[in-house]
Amino acid sequence: MGAIFILIIISLAVALLFLGAFIWAVKSGQYDDDYTPSVRMLFDNKPKSDSTKK
Amino acid sequence: MLVTPDIKTNCYHCGDECPDDSIKSGKHLFCCQGCKTVYELLSENGLDNYYSIENNPGISQKTLKDKRFAFLKTDSIKEKILEFTDGKTAVVNLHLPAIHCSSCIWLLENLSRLHNGVVSVQVHFPKKTARITYKEDTISLDELADLLYAIGYEPNINLADTKKEQKKNSKKLIYQLGVAGFAFGNIMLLALPEYLSIDEESIEAFSPFMRYISLVLALPVLFYSASGYFISAFKGLKQRFVNIDVPIALGITVLFIRSAYEVISHTGQGYFDSLAALVFFLLLGKYFQQKTYDALSFEHDYKSYFPVAVTRIANDTEESIEIAELKKGDRILIRNGELLPVDSILIKGNGYIDNSFVTGESDPVTKNSGDKIYAGGRQMGEAIELEVLKSVEKSYLVQLWNHQVFKKQNDGQSKSLTDSISKYFTLAILLIATIAFAFWAFTDISIALRAFTAVLIVACPCALALSAPFTWGNTLRILGKNKFYAKSAEALESLAKVQHIVFDKTGTITENQHNNIVFVGDKLSLIEEQYVKSVLRQSNHPLSRTLYESLGNLKVMSSANFTEETGLGTMAAIDGNTIKIGSAKWVGANDESVLNRTRVYIAINDKIKGFYEFSNTYRKGLNKLFANLQQNYTTSIISGDNDGEKTNLEAIMGKNSVLLFNQKPEDKLNYIENLQSQPKKVMMVGDGLNDSGALKQSDFGLSVSENTNTFSPACDAIIDASVFGKLNTLLKLVNTSTTIIKISFVLSFLYNIVGLYYAVTGQLSPVMAAILMPISSITIVVFVTIATNYTAHKIKLL
Structure with missing residues (x-):
């Protein structure tokens, strides 16, 4: 039954890892703008014609 | 979004109505040359995808004012605006108020295709800013500004920009929320085996371990995530003011102390899961509230x-x-x-x-x-x-701006609906807790202590604290969809109390641009009108321009000897006829029977033909709006202009309202102060900076704007001029929201009574607290959201 102690500690460590990942994500600015990226990903990468540019 | 059913008559670029089909490029029609130019510029550079993402995404070119960005050449100014520069590559974060749809994002982020000096652009849609990286040797900052201006995205560069501020608080809340959520989930998992009590023996073995972990996990929740509530409660108490955070802070503290005591003394498992859940939900409400305000920036002076x-x-x-x-x-x-x-x-x-x-x-x-x-x-x-x-x-x-009304700070001092009942709420809870303690103290001191703490725990006003932010948050959102942008929940609460509405005249109930022009006198023949128009063409006077536009499609003839006297009028000769256009003095008329009217006189060969009279056009639907408003409010009109419009206004407003003319900004301010001393709750509806004193002084300042991008200072809300006629309906929604909040208060009291029953009888178990507290919060949030949406649907705002 001692395994439960280890399992709980491991599960907490994993959870802490996720908390760390969350804090990193906030720090790197991923939560600054939660609207624009959702629109941006729908655009085509290349506008239709590329030739007319001077 | 604006739906344009008839593409033929609407500008392909901005969606405005086209006056005729004379301006076109390819198969598309435009309302003005400006729009056409932008379209051609974009399609030349392969950017016509702009028009396929949204219909008529462009910004009307007509409202743009002539602007110069030459000042951006000055190094000291550039230095303040640029975020980064190494001499070659520079980064600038510009506020582009015209950003309004996904097409805008697309176009701006493809700006490098219009000019190869632009390296990359990243748009922040909610804040309407674009971070632009560019090569300084290829494009200068003022050229960049000109480029943005040319495609309709005029950068808003002002002195406020030159003082860079970083908002750290918004991120702190996300961290707090993350920590609380992390603790909430894990403590709940650890508490579950004991709630279910699957296997008595093994629980005995593990529970101390799990309880201590829960205790450790609850520490950051108490000291980090919930810190805002303690600070706010402390600040409030210091000013002898019991805000809603006082009972919350009290509840959290008691929750923690009692739970810690139970764990350390091995008498129970504690309420750490309830503690974490409570803080998590409260912060969620706060986060939701912050999101709603983020899009609006009122920090303008x-x-x-x-x-x-x-x-x-x-x-x-x-x-x-x-x-x-x-x-x-x-x-x-x-x-x-x-x-x-x-x-x-x-x-x-x-x-x-x-x-x-x-x-x-x-x-x-x-x-x-x-x-x-x-x-x-x-x-x-x-x-x-x-x-x-x-x-x-x-x-x-x-x-004027530094007048003392602007100095008034009202942080937390304006009592919100929630705060005004929190005092009685706190007192009642303390009273019940004490009575419960006294009652049990004679039989069993340990039950007495349990009952006392349980009352404070279960009564922790989570649902109460959430109902107002969610109701107002949702109301703000619905109002925003209807182009009514309010500053905060507190502002809406004071709006709900308004009894008297004061309107400014010019620009508020009248339209800004189009003047109503009538000719009085001997009717001009066609040829005479042509003379007038031909002379006007050469004048730069604003009245001349307006009159010129209004004269319609007339042939323009060449004229000779054109002279213009500032403040008087113009004169020219056509076909041997002398045409004089200008003031009464200029043409030698001796009318002035009605002063205070804007008139342009016409004289041909020194014979006075008559005059064009300019009057303001009133916004549509005013009669109905005032009739509706006057059922619930008293109204008055206060104007900086002369009383030339008095009779017209009386017809619109009815006899019940007060009309005041020739009022200076200070007079407006004093008038409102006067009303407030009666006492009355006053709403001021005005526009622009000249009303700012009055807007600030009033209990609710509403600014009417034809271009909501240029936010007015000192007001509590901004309404787009196009929905001005809907004002009454919008006010109705706000009033209903107040009722909804009151109902949700009653609901949360009912929850409290159920909880209190278990608490005072000393039977509140951790599992009961863990179920009751989240359920009460969630049902309240669901109730207020559905209720506000339903109301909005009913009065056709959604």
């Missing part, structure tokens, strides 16, 4: 309206300098359409000053050299030279 720089003439050379550096005695140059930032004396040129910004008077006034001109006036016409009389801070407009 007069600096937002003033230019960043002005042209100074020193030693016969022109240079751009920051207006803060202007000193008494400096010589400055103001071009057509520029705003004068300081009080000055006119030295050279004919001043034709539009003071609507300061006084509300709509007609420009003539100034001659030697005349004093106040800051805030906008020069129309030729460039003028002035000598600075006072530095910016000492100028009249800034003095």
Whole structure:
């Protein structure tokens, strides 16, 4: 039954890892703008014609 | 979004109605040359995808004012605006208020295709900003600004921008929320085995371990995530003011102390899961509230309206300098359409000053050299030279801005609905807890302590604290969809209490641009109208321009001997006829029976033909709006203009409202103060800076704007002029929201009574608390959201 102690500690460590990942994500600015990226990903990468540019 | 059912008559670029089908490019029609130019520029560069993402995404080119960005060449200004530069590559974060749809994002982020000096652009849609990286040797900052301006995204560069501020608080809340959520989930998992009590023996073995872990996990929740509530409660108490955070902080503290005691003394498992859940939900409410406000920026003052720089003439050379550096005695140059930032004396040129910004008077006034001109006036016409009389801070407009009403800080002092009941709530809870304690104290002191703490725990007003933010948050969102942008929940609460509404006239209930023009006198023949139009064509006077536009499709003839006297009128000869257009004095008319009317007289060969009379066009639906408003509110109109419109206004407003004319900004402010001392809750509806004193003084200041991108200062909300007629319906929604909040208060009291029953009888088990507290919060949130949406649907706002 001692395994439960280890399992709980491991599960907490994993959870802490996720908390760390969350804090990193906030720090790197991923939560600054939660609207624009959702629109941006729908655009085509290349506008239709590329030739007319001077 | 605006749906345009009939593409034929709407501009392909901006969606405005086309006057005729004369302006077109390819198969598309445009409303003006400006829109057409932008379309051609974009399609030439392969950017016509812009039009396929959204219909008519463009920004109408008609409303753009002539603007120069030459001041961005000045190094000291550039330095303040640029975020980063290494001499070659620079990064600038520009506020582009015109950003409004996904097409805008696409176009701006493909800006590098329009100019190869632009490296990359990243749009922040909610804040309407674009971070632009560009090569300084290929494109300069002012050229970049010109480019953005040319495609309709005028950068809003002002003095407020030059002071960079970083908002750290918004991120802190996300961290707090993350920590609380992390603790909530894990403590709940650890608590579950004991709730279910699957296997008594193994639980005995593990529970101390799990309980101590829960205790450790609850520590950051208490000291980090919940810290805001303790600080707020402490601040409130220090000012002898019991806000809603007091019972919350009390509940959290008691929750933690009792739980910690139970764990350490091995008497129970504690309520750590309830503690974490409580803090998590509260922060979620706060986060939701913050999101709603983020999109709106009201932190604007007069600096937002003033230019960043002005042209100074020193030693016969022109240079751009920051207006803060202007000193008494400096010589400055103001071009057509520029705003004068300081009080000055006119030295050279004919001043034709539009003071609507300061006084509300709509007609420009003539100034001659030697005349004093106040800051805030906008020069129309030729460039003028002035000598600075006072530095910016000492100028009249800034003095007005610095009036004491603007100094009033009301942080947390304006009692919100929630705060006003929290005092009684806290007292009642403490009373019940004490009675429960006293009752049990005679039989069993341990039950007495349990009952006492349980009351404080279960009564922790989570649902109560959430109902107002969620109701107002949702109401703000619905109002925003209807182009009514309110500043905060507190502002809406004071709006719900309004009894009297004061309207400004010019620009508020009248439209800004289109004047209503009527000709009075001997009817002009077609040829005479052609004469008039031909002469007007050469005049730059704003009234001439307006009249010229209104004359429609007439042939323009060539004229000779054109002369223009500032402040009087113009004169020219066509086909041997002398045409005089201007004031009564100019043509020699001796009317003036009705003063205070804007008239342009016409005389042909010294014979007075009559005059064009200009009057303001009232917004549509005013009659109905006022009739509806007057059922619930008393109204008055207060105007900076003369009383020329009195009879028209009386017809619209009905006899019940007060009409006041020739009111200076101070008079408006005093009038509102007067009403408030009666006492009445007053809402001021006005526009622009000249009303800002009154807007700020009133209990709720509403600013009407034809262009909501240029936010007005000092107001609590901004309404788009196009929905002005809906004002009554919008007010109705706000009033209903107040009722919804009151109902949700009652609901949360009912939850509390159920919880209190278990608490006072000493039976509140951790599992019961863990179920009751989240359920009460969630049902309240669901209830208020559904109720506000339902109301909005019913009155057709959604």
